[in-house]
Amino acid sequence: MIKGNFPVQKFEQLNTPFYYYDMELLQTTLDTIKKATENKPIHIHYAVKANANPRILKEIATRGFGADCVSGNEILAALENGFPPDKIVFAGVGKSDREIQIGLDNNIFCFNAESIPELEVLNTHAAAKGKTAKVALRINPNIDAHTHKYITTGLTENKFGISRQHLPQTLKVINASPNLRLIGIHLHIGSQITDPQTFEDLCVKINELREWFGAQGIPLPVINAGGGLGINYRHPNHIPIAGFESHFRLFEKNLPLQEGQTLHFEPGRSIVAPCGTLITRVLFVKEGLRKKFLIVDAGMTDLIRPALYQAFHHIENITSDREPEPYDVAGPICESSDVFAEQIHLNNSTRGDLIAIRSAGAYGEIMASRYNCRDLPLSHFSDRL
Numbered sequence: 001m002i003k004g005n006f007p008v009q010k011f012e013q014l015n016t017p018f019y020y021y022d023m024e025l026l027q028t029t030l031d032t033i034k035k036a037t038e039n040k041p042i043h044i045h046y047a048v049k050a051n052a053n054p055r056i057l058k059e060i061a062t063r064g065f066g067a068d069c070v071s072g073n074e075i076l077a078a079l080e081n082g083f084p085p086d087k088i089v090f091a092g093v094g095k096s097d098r099e100i101q102i103g104l105d106n107n108i109f110c111f112n113a114e115s116i117p118e119l120e121v122l123n124t125h126a127a128a129k130g131k132t133a134k135v136a137l138r139i140n141p142n143i144d145a146h147t148h149k150y151i152t153t154g155l156t157e158n159k160f161g162i163s164r165q166h167l168p169q170t171l172k173v174i175n176a177s178p179n180l181r182l183i184g185i186h187l188h189i190g191s192q193i194t195d196p197q198t199f200e201d202l203c204v205k206i207n208e209l210r211e212w213f214g215a216q217g218i219p220l221p222v223i224n225a226g227g228g229l230g231i232n233y234r235h236p237n238h239i240p241i242a243g244f245e246s247h248f249r250l251f252e253k254n255l256p257l258q259e260g261q262t263l264h265f266e267p268g269r270s271i272v273a274p275c276g277t278l279i280t281r282v283l284f285v286k287e288g289l290r291k292k293f294l295i296v297d298a299g300m301t302d303l304i305r306p307a308l309y310q311a312f313h314h315i316e317n318i319t320s321d322r323e324p325e326p327y328d329v330a331g332p333i334c335e336s337s338d339v340f341a342e343q344i345h346l347n348n349s350t351r352g353d354l355i356a357i358r359s360a361g362a363y364g365e366i367m368a369s370r371y372n373c374r375d376l377p378l379s380h381f382s383d384r385l
């Protein structure tokens, strides 16, 4: 079986489980994005929630990208790791007073506002500080992202964003708020989107909205199309970098920018998922009645995606060259959902073998918990092993 290229000898000396980050792949990915957006009115804000490991954040900030944050602490993490405040955007349906103040105190680029009451509170805080908060309206475009329901965010009966019907009322509130300045619109419809048609549908909605705002005499310098670009979880060795070029080209083609307009994206998963691997050790090979279980020392507390959204991760035994056999790969947590994969083929495995759970750089380490009083997973980096 084709396997990733891992420094197995070094891994043997490390305690498991841990996240291993391929920093060369991250750099190549960032270069790809840079090249695809150079000399274009495109701004990239990395979605910090996908992975807020300080080394990862620093690497992305060093390349001059901005940050998309969904909490006050994410804003602080972004600032601490080198993102300039004027490249930070702040989204989220439930911004607390403290979080709004963090944004205002640091003069972030833009609040992506998700409701009328949020706008009112934001105006009050901005007025108290004698500031003007720049705002983009997060609009719910009622588009099905055709992805798992837990990662779909753009349908009408979904907690995210302002619905189209509420826009006239929203504009009234903004007009009555001297400390808010509307600079654009924001649409993020979901995650792990692999069908380009979904993004074409999004462009149609954005064009309609742009016309509607234009008809009200409101210019929109910022068009923020959110994140959501999917990666290939099935073939991490063949397709290690997401289709950024065609993604940006699709928007350029379907969303011709007007004078003074810039296009903003908030990729999270597509930047960091491929470079991260969860390395875990086989504790026991357990014979079931009809199948074999590999019980490994990583569990859903280290990587919750399979348990939470039935997500698929490609898995490899990186220390065995024996003939493949079918296994269920399960963790040690006391939950039946603590299973990484069922009946997948892995090289014949024994106690102590190292297992690589691939494409785990996004929504992996950051979602780790201490359930069962477990330790949080460690992280190691390819350039500092």
Ligand SMILES: *Cc1c(COP(=O)(O)O)cnc(C)c1O
Residues within 6 Å of the ligand: 047, 049, 050, 068, 070, 091, 092, 188, 190, 191, 192, 226, 227, 228, 229, 266, 267, 268, 269, 270, 362
């Ligand atoms: C989660 C999120 C993103 C990033 O989504 P990915 O699928 O990881 O690219 C971008 N913008 C907002 C507002 C988000 O909530």
